Amino acid sequence: MPLSDHEQRMLDQIESALYAEDPKFASSVRGGNLRAPSARRRLQGAVVFIVGLALLICGVAFRATQISGFPVLSVIGFILMFGGVVYAITGPRVAGGRDGAAPEPSSNQQKRAKGGNSFSSRMEERFRRRFEE
Structure with missing residues (x-):
């Protein structure tokens, strides 16, 4: 079942924030495709x-x-x-590019990741908003 647009945007935000906060961990988790x-x-x-x-x-x-x-x-x-x-x-496993490096997040994802406060504080704020309503 495909993700909705909203879910895809949220997933992109989480991924870009993960790359912004800990790129080494993000690239190791991403792995490669077979x-x-x-x-x-x-x-x-x-x-x-x-x-x-x-x-x-x-x-x-x-x-x-x-x-x-x-x-x-x-x-x-x-x-x-x-x-x-x-x-x-x-x-064989293939990382993002020919050189074996994991692909960098897109410029749109990088803009979202750099915008203001940290990933964890944004997630906490979203969590609070859901339960206050």
Whole structure:
């Protein structure tokens, strides 16, 4: 369900105030978006999966690869299989720009953030106004 215009404006104000008060925290919370995996990444993940499957089968088939009856090679193969699938289906994280920095808030958001008192005092004032009515 999309946000109303009023809710979107309030969310923009909160975001810009967060950037104004603590830009380091805001950029760390913002994180990045996951991109779709490329064909090369899928192929690499499939190859790692196949190698892991081969290790899993070899670990079960050959007694020489077991330590005290524990199939160590099979466990390594399973971990490789799991890692290959995860690598193949996820894309790399992308921050806001090409340089890896988080995007700066728009000029409109910066104007709102610089306007007068702090974010917390504005939020407190809004809270008081809601309950006084």
